[in-house]
Amino acid sequence: QITLKESGPTLVKPTQTLTLTCTLSGFSLSTSAVGVGWIRQPPGKALEWLAFIYWNDDKRYSPSLKSRLTITTKDASKNQVVLKMTNMDPVDTATYFCAHSPLTFGDYWDFWGQGILVTVST
Protein backbone atom coordinates (compact mmCIF):
# COMPACT_ATOMS: atom_id res chain seq x y z
CA GLN A 1 0.00 0.00 0.00
CA ILE A 2 1.59 3.22 -1.17
CA THR A 3 1.29 6.29 1.04
CA LEU A 4 3.13 9.58 1.28
CA LYS A 5 3.13 12.15 4.06
CA GLU A 6 4.45 15.71 4.04
CA SER A 7 5.97 17.29 7.12
CA GLY A 8 7.66 20.55 7.96
CA PRO A 9 6.89 24.04 9.25
CA THR A 10 3.45 25.50 8.69
CA LEU A 11 4.62 29.07 9.20
CA VAL A 12 7.78 30.65 7.81
CA LYS A 13 8.96 34.23 7.67
CA PRO A 14 9.76 36.09 4.45
CA THR A 15 13.33 35.47 3.19
CA GLN A 16 13.61 32.23 5.18
CA THR A 17 14.29 28.83 3.62
CA LEU A 18 11.48 26.28 3.67
CA THR A 19 12.42 22.63 4.18
CA LEU A 20 9.71 20.03 3.61
CA THR A 21 10.04 16.27 3.99
CA CYS A 22 7.97 13.65 2.19
CA THR A 23 8.02 10.27 3.96
CA LEU A 24 7.36 7.33 1.65
CA SER A 25 5.63 4.11 2.64
CA GLY A 26 5.01 1.03 0.51
CA PHE A 27 7.81 1.93 -1.88
CA SER A 28 11.28 3.40 -1.95
CA LEU A 29 13.27 5.32 -4.50
CA SER A 30 16.11 2.85 -3.97
CA THR A 31 14.19 -0.29 -4.94
CA SER A 32 11.72 0.73 -7.64
CA ALA A 33 11.81 2.55 -10.96
CA VAL A 34 9.55 5.30 -9.72
CA GLY A 35 9.60 9.01 -9.11
CA VAL A 36 8.36 11.55 -6.58
CA GLY A 37 7.17 15.02 -7.39
CA TRP A 38 6.31 18.14 -5.41
CA ILE A 39 3.28 20.20 -6.41
CA ARG A 40 1.78 23.22 -4.67
CA GLN A 41 -1.60 24.95 -4.63
CA PRO A 42 -2.17 28.50 -3.35
CA PRO A 43 -5.50 28.91 -1.54
CA GLY A 44 -8.34 28.89 -4.06
CA LYS A 45 -6.00 28.55 -7.01
CA ALA A 46 -4.75 25.92 -9.44
CA LEU A 47 -2.00 23.34 -9.01
CA GLU A 48 1.62 24.14 -9.87
CA TRP A 49 4.40 21.59 -10.39
CA LEU A 50 7.66 22.38 -8.57
CA ALA A 51 10.18 19.53 -8.78
CA PHE A 52 10.65 15.85 -9.56
CA ILE A 53 13.20 13.23 -8.50
CA TYR A 54 13.64 9.80 -10.12
CA TRP A 55 14.83 6.51 -8.61
CA ASN A 56 18.19 6.99 -10.39
CA ASP A 57 18.63 10.43 -8.73
CA ASP A 58 17.85 12.35 -11.91
CA LYS A 59 16.09 15.62 -11.05
CA ARG A 60 13.89 18.16 -12.79
CA TYR A 61 12.73 21.59 -11.69
CA SER A 62 10.16 24.15 -12.75
CA PRO A 63 12.22 26.71 -14.70
CA SER A 64 10.47 29.64 -13.03
CA LEU A 65 11.53 28.43 -9.56
CA LYS A 66 14.69 26.45 -10.37
CA SER A 67 17.07 28.92 -8.74
CA ARG A 68 15.22 28.57 -5.42
CA LEU A 69 14.56 24.82 -5.32
CA THR A 70 16.54 21.75 -4.31
CA ILE A 71 15.10 18.22 -4.25
CA THR A 72 17.03 15.35 -2.68
CA THR A 73 16.60 12.08 -0.89
CA LYS A 74 17.41 12.22 2.80
CA ASP A 75 19.57 9.13 3.19
CA ALA A 76 20.72 5.90 1.56
CA SER A 77 17.40 4.19 2.25
CA LYS A 78 15.67 6.78 0.02
CA ASN A 79 12.48 6.57 2.07
CA GLN A 80 12.29 10.33 2.43
CA VAL A 81 12.36 13.09 -0.19
CA VAL A 82 13.31 16.60 0.87
CA LEU A 83 12.35 19.82 -0.88
CA LYS A 84 14.10 23.07 -0.04
CA MET A 85 12.85 26.44 -1.25
CA THR A 86 14.91 29.53 -0.49
CA ASN A 87 13.92 33.16 -0.07
CA MET A 88 10.28 32.51 0.80
CA ASP A 89 7.74 35.22 0.03
CA PRO A 90 4.06 35.65 0.99
CA VAL A 91 3.11 34.62 -2.59
CA ASP A 92 4.58 31.20 -1.77
CA THR A 93 1.77 30.60 0.72
CA ALA A 94 0.21 27.35 -0.47
CA THR A 95 -0.57 23.74 0.28
CA TYR A 96 2.45 21.67 -0.72
CA PHE A 97 1.87 18.10 -1.91
CA CYS A 98 4.28 15.28 -2.67
CA ALA A 99 3.13 12.54 -5.02
CA HIS A 100 4.27 9.15 -6.38
CA SER A 101 4.81 8.53 -10.08
CA PRO A 102 4.86 4.94 -11.39
CA LEU A 103 6.70 6.00 -14.57
CA THR A 104 4.78 3.34 -16.52
CA PHE A 105 3.53 5.86 -19.05
CA GLY A 106 5.27 9.08 -18.19
CA ASP A 107 5.48 11.21 -15.09
CA TYR A 108 1.88 11.43 -13.90
CA TRP A 109 1.02 11.08 -10.20
CA ASP A 110 -1.17 8.24 -8.93
CA PHE A 111 -0.73 8.55 -5.16
CA TRP A 112 -0.63 11.85 -3.29
CA GLY A 113 0.12 12.92 0.23
CA GLN A 114 -2.52 14.81 2.19
CA GLY A 115 -0.61 18.07 1.74
CA ILE A 116 0.77 20.61 4.18
CA LEU A 117 -0.37 24.23 4.27
CA VAL A 118 2.60 26.58 4.52
CA THR A 119 1.94 30.22 5.33
CA VAL A 120 4.59 32.86 4.71
CA SER A 121 4.11 35.80 7.01
CA THR A 122 5.90 38.01 9.49
Place this chain on the structure above:
Amino acid sequence: EIVLTQSPGTLSLSPGERATLSCRASQSVSSSYLAWYQQKPGQAPRLLIYGASSRATGIPERFSGSGSGTDFTLTISRLEPEDFEVYYCQQYGSSPYTFGQGTNLEIK
Protein backbone atom coordinates in the same frame (compact mmCIF):
# COMPACT_ATOMS: atom_id res chain seq x y z
CA GLU B 1 5.99 26.02 -21.62
CA ILE B 2 2.73 24.37 -22.62
CA VAL B 3 -0.31 26.32 -21.41
CA LEU B 4 -3.44 24.29 -20.77
CA THR B 5 -6.81 26.04 -21.05
CA GLN B 6 -9.80 24.27 -19.55
CA SER B 7 -13.38 25.04 -20.51
CA PRO B 8 -15.84 25.80 -19.26
CA GLY B 9 -14.64 27.32 -16.02
CA THR B 10 -17.87 26.24 -14.35
CA LEU B 11 -20.26 23.57 -15.59
CA SER B 12 -23.75 23.32 -14.07
CA LEU B 13 -25.49 19.99 -14.59
CA SER B 14 -27.87 17.64 -12.83
CA PRO B 15 -27.22 14.10 -11.57
CA GLY B 16 -27.75 11.59 -14.35
CA GLU B 17 -26.65 14.00 -17.07
CA ARG B 18 -23.53 13.70 -19.21
CA ALA B 19 -20.58 16.02 -18.56
CA THR B 20 -18.01 17.01 -21.15
CA LEU B 21 -14.92 18.88 -19.96
CA SER B 22 -12.37 20.30 -22.38
CA CYS B 23 -8.63 20.84 -22.09
CA ARG B 24 -6.81 22.64 -24.89
CA ALA B 25 -3.01 22.84 -25.07
CA SER B 26 -1.00 25.70 -26.56
CA GLN B 27 1.30 23.14 -28.23
CA SER B 28 0.95 19.48 -29.07
CA VAL B 29 1.25 17.24 -26.01
CA SER B 30 3.96 14.67 -26.61
CA SER B 31 2.84 11.02 -26.66
CA SER B 32 -0.61 12.01 -25.38
CA TYR B 33 0.93 12.45 -21.95
CA LEU B 34 -2.21 14.07 -20.55
CA ALA B 35 -3.79 13.29 -17.17
CA TRP B 36 -7.05 14.26 -15.48
CA TYR B 37 -7.49 14.70 -11.74
CA GLN B 38 -10.51 15.25 -9.50
CA GLN B 39 -10.15 17.35 -6.38
CA LYS B 40 -12.52 17.66 -3.44
CA PRO B 41 -12.25 20.64 -1.07
CA GLY B 42 -9.41 20.24 1.41
CA GLN B 43 -8.14 17.06 -0.21
CA ALA B 44 -5.33 16.06 -2.53
CA PRO B 45 -6.09 15.53 -6.22
CA ARG B 46 -7.17 12.04 -7.28
CA LEU B 47 -5.89 10.58 -10.53
CA LEU B 48 -8.71 9.69 -12.93
CA ILE B 49 -7.10 9.33 -16.36
CA TYR B 50 -3.53 9.07 -17.65
CA GLY B 51 -2.17 8.76 -21.17
CA ALA B 52 -5.21 10.76 -22.32
CA SER B 53 -7.54 7.75 -22.20
CA SER B 54 -6.40 5.14 -19.65
CA ARG B 55 -8.49 4.94 -16.50
CA ALA B 56 -6.56 4.77 -13.26
CA THR B 57 -7.04 1.87 -10.87
CA GLY B 58 -10.43 1.90 -9.17
CA ILE B 59 -11.93 4.67 -11.29
CA PRO B 60 -15.53 3.97 -12.37
CA GLU B 61 -16.23 3.27 -16.02
CA ARG B 62 -18.44 6.37 -16.31
CA PHE B 63 -15.20 8.39 -16.49
CA SER B 64 -13.50 8.37 -19.89
CA GLY B 65 -10.80 10.41 -21.57
CA SER B 66 -10.12 11.10 -25.21
CA GLY B 67 -8.12 13.32 -27.50
CA SER B 68 -4.63 13.84 -28.84
CA GLY B 69 -2.36 16.63 -29.99
CA THR B 70 -3.80 19.81 -28.52
CA ASP B 71 -7.42 18.88 -27.75
CA PHE B 72 -8.46 16.58 -24.93
CA THR B 73 -11.79 15.74 -23.32
CA LEU B 74 -12.92 14.20 -20.05
CA THR B 75 -16.41 12.72 -20.24
CA ILE B 76 -18.53 11.59 -17.31
CA SER B 77 -21.33 9.54 -18.84
CA ARG B 78 -23.92 9.75 -16.05
CA LEU B 79 -23.20 12.11 -13.20
CA GLU B 80 -23.40 10.80 -9.66
CA PRO B 81 -23.78 13.19 -6.70
CA GLU B 82 -20.15 12.56 -5.67
CA ASP B 83 -18.86 13.75 -9.08
CA PHE B 84 -19.60 17.42 -8.47
CA GLU B 85 -16.03 18.59 -7.77
CA VAL B 86 -13.17 20.43 -9.45
CA TYR B 87 -11.31 18.76 -12.32
CA TYR B 88 -7.80 19.54 -13.55
CA CYS B 89 -5.95 18.42 -16.65
CA GLN B 90 -2.16 18.12 -16.58
CA GLN B 91 0.41 17.53 -19.30
CA TYR B 92 3.59 15.62 -18.53
CA GLY B 93 4.94 15.30 -22.05
CA SER B 94 7.41 18.11 -21.69
CA SER B 95 8.97 20.00 -18.83
CA PRO B 96 7.77 22.11 -17.15
CA TYR B 97 4.78 19.93 -16.35
CA THR B 98 1.71 22.16 -16.34
CA PHE B 99 -1.87 22.07 -15.10
CA GLY B 100 -5.00 23.70 -16.41
CA GLN B 101 -6.83 26.23 -14.27
CA GLY B 102 -9.60 23.76 -13.45
CA THR B 103 -13.28 23.20 -14.23
CA ASN B 104 -15.75 23.43 -11.36
CA LEU B 105 -18.55 20.93 -11.90
CA GLU B 106 -21.53 22.08 -9.84
CA ILE B 107 -25.03 20.80 -9.25
CA LYS B 108 -27.68 22.66 -11.24
